[in-house]
Amino acid sequence: MAMQVELRVFATLRKYLPDHPLDRGVVVTVEPGTTVGQLITKAGVPLEKVKIVMVNNRHADLDQQLVDGDRVAVFPPVAGG
Template sequence: MEVEIRLFASFREGREKKYFFKIDNLNLTVRDILEKLDIDEEEVAILLINGRDGKVDSVLKDGDIVSLFPPVGGG
């Protein structure tokens, strides 16, 4: 199983823009990915799975694309 993780804005600081995880665990959740990337789930403002709203406890499937956005400020 392979999933793609895309990071945006400040989540890219000290990390890559994209990650590809080859996983044998069929119960892999977004929370598991956040732990691997050392991202606190409270820091995630927008979480998309294949372009749709997702949740940290969503179980991922082969080919899923997860996009993670932190809160974005601006003026």
Template sequence: MAVSVFIAATLRRYYPDYDPLKGISIEVPEGASVEELLKLLGIPSSEVKIIMVDGTHARTDTRLKGNERVALFPAVGGG
């Protein structure tokens, strides 16, 4: 099943050919978790601080159903 993934900021270094306008379309096994998706992408889960699935906050153990839009964000610093 396919999901669309959008990667923000410093997480993009793990996917060098990433196009922010298109995102990534990736096939994952049915019922895969966000954690499994991160492993497929080569992004350490420890670096992902915010996960959104179809605009709703999610966790690494959230199961995917297919055709979702997954957005991944690192910690944001500032002052």
């Protein structure tokens, strides 16, 4: 049965999800067993632009399998100072 997860993008990754609301993420419907990396690709964010991944506010990696209701946050490399 399909699941719904939330994807939030930060900093320069926002440009890949122009419909991303300012105050929350986008809800994506995925199949069970979908990984974080597959979610990011399905949403249209280039994986090579992603530096840090968090699931439910905890550090995760691209191979982590998602469960219904997960909240995924992805960050690009941020160099500015």
